[in-house]
Amino acid sequence: MTPGGRAQAAVELLDAIIAAARDQGAAADTLIARYFAERRYAGSKDRRAVRELVYAAIRLLGERPENGRQAIVALARHDPMVAAMIDGSAHAPPPIDPVEPGAVEGIAPAWLVDRLERSGLAAEALPPLLERAPLDIRVNRSSADPAAIAAEIEGAVPLPHAPNGLRLPNGTSVEQLDAWRRGAIEVQDEGSQLVTTAAEIARGMRVVDLCAGAGGKTLALAAAMGNQGQILACDSDRARLSRLAPRAERAGATIVETRLLDPGREAEALQDWTEAADVVLVDAPCSGTGTWRRNPEARWRLTPDRLERLSTLQAHLLEVAWPLVKPGGALVYVVCSLLDEEGAGQIAAFLGVHEGWSAEPPRIPTGVARGLGWRLTPAHDGTDGFFVARLVRTC
Numbered sequence: 001m002t003p004g005g006r007a008q009a010a011v012e013l014l015d016a017i018i019a020a021a022r023d024q025g026a027a028a029d030t031l032i033a034r035y036f037a038e039r040r041y042a043g044s045k046d047r048r049a050v051r052e053l054v055y056a057a058i059r060l061l062g063e064r065p066e067n068g069r070q071a072i073v074a075l076a077r078h079d080p081m082v083a084a085m086i087d088g089s090a091h092a093p094p095p096i097d098p099v100e101p102g103a104v105e106g107i108a109p110a111w112l113v114d115r116l117e118r119s120g121l122a123a124e125a126l127p128p129l130l131e132r133a134p135l136d137i138r139v140n141r142s143s144a145d146p147a148a149i150a151a152e153i154e155g156a157v158p159l160p161h162a163p164n165g166l167r168l169p170n171g172t173s174v175e176q177l178d179a180w181r182r183g184a185i186e187v188q189d190e191g192s193q194l195v196t197t198a199a200e201i202a203r204g205m206r207v208v209d210l211c212a213g214a215g216g217k218t219l220a221l222a223a224a225m226g227n228q229g230q231i232l233a234c235d236s237d238r239a240r241l242s243r244l245a246p247r248a249e250r251a252g253a254t255i256v257e258t259r260l261l262d263p264g265r266e267a268e269a270l271q272d273w274t275e276a277a278d279v280v281l282v283d284a285p286c287s288g289t290g291t292w293r294r295n296p297e298a299r300w301r302l303t304p305d306r307l308e309r310l311s312t313l314q315a316h317l318l319e320v321a322w323p324l325v326k327p328g329g330a331l332v333y334v335v336c337s338l339l340d341e342e343g344a345g346q347i348a349a350f351l352g353v354h355e356g357w358s359a360e361p362p363r364i365p366t367g368v369a370r371g372l373g374w375r376l377t378p379a380h381d382g383t384d385g386f387f388v389a390r391l392v393r394t395c
């Protein structure tokens with residue numbers, strides 16, 4: 001592809017990504033993969049260059065642009081190398097008129113910046129939300145030793161805080177590594193590894209992972225339990241949950257049972273676990289404001305209405321979760337969001353109507369207190385953004 005052809009491909013992809021963000025369609029990565037699956041003539045260098053243009057534009061623009069052309073115009077005004085690609089040559093986008101409007105640069109839509117600031121994020125903590133994320137892995141302690149794995153994988157270095165974590169050079173094809181194939185490692189951000197630590201899990205426990213998805217945290221829990229005890233991994237999304245079993249098998253996690261839940265009827269399906277769990281983990285669905293490093297277009301998807309619906313769902317899941325905790329057990333609530341309405345606010349509301357619970361600071365070696373929970377941020381901790389609270393049932 002010519003430089004102009006790459007710029008034109010970026011415009012087409014940005015059009016698709018903007019429409020998908022507006023209509024809750026597929027993620028940017030999926031759209032990029034589909035685009036190139038239909039254009040086999042594009043080589044790996046072309047694909048990488050187009051992808052970089054697309055993500056540079058997404059990161060640059062806080063408000064969702066009207067279209068891909070406005071997005072690339074803004075990027076060109078920011079970066080002369082991009083401007084030089086838009087020269088009107090064959091396959092290139094038409095040249096930019098000096099008075100042509102471009103999309104507006106920014107961290108996020110104004111309403112969302114306002115909510116983040118009201119949630120206690122300082123102005124300097126906002127740009128790191130959009131920096132490139134590192135590639136972190138968790139070593140499966142049930143079957144492997146982090147030092148041995150570090151020696152086996154080129155460029156691997158220990159994570160600053162998570163004891164079983166390593167950081168790999170960006171671009172490492174993890175699924176091609178022998179260590180991955182034999183179930184010794186999983187890709188997992190350091191923040192995710194640390195919030196799992198907050199569960200203070202031990203061998204032989206009975207644990208419910210209420211929103212297990214494809215099992216990222218379930219597998220970390222199973223490893224922390226030395227594969228002894230019982231984990232009930234639930235989710236309402238059949239496709240996600242169905243990916244858990246093969247991952248558990250690869251990791252040798254034999255203590256995991258999965259259960260598909262019907263939204264709104266979760267309590268019925270979980271009656272046999274009433275007051276039976278030592279720990280219930282609620283890794284709740286959220287706006288993902290803490291994971292913009294990986295999904296920067298997520299900030300173009302969120303609306304106040306959607307945030308409100310997520311917040312209602314989070315409160316509902318806390319209501320589903322607490323009856324499963326046995327006296328003396330713990331409810332661990334996690335969101336990968338930095339907004340108080342999804343984090344500290346949820347915990348304050350829960351404790352306002354439930355007696356017999358006390359909030360304990362999670363034992364995480366980094367992060368800062370937020371309300372009755374704990375918060376990790378890219379700026380302070382170099383991890384994805386998370387809120388985690390640990391509530392102990394006192395009676």
Ligand SMILES: C[S@@+](CC[C@H](N)C(=O)[O-])C[C@H]1O[C@@H](n2cnc3c(N)ncnc32)[C@H](O)[C@@H]1O
Pocket residue numbers: 210211212213214215216217218234235236237240261262263264266283284285286
């Ligand atoms: C943040 S994700 C979980 C990620 C997962 N724990 C991990 O570590 O990879 C939240 C999950 O909640 C699930 N969910 C949404 N509504 C639910 C419900 N009513 N009951 C159980 N799970 C639900 C979603 O399908 C999604 O997989």
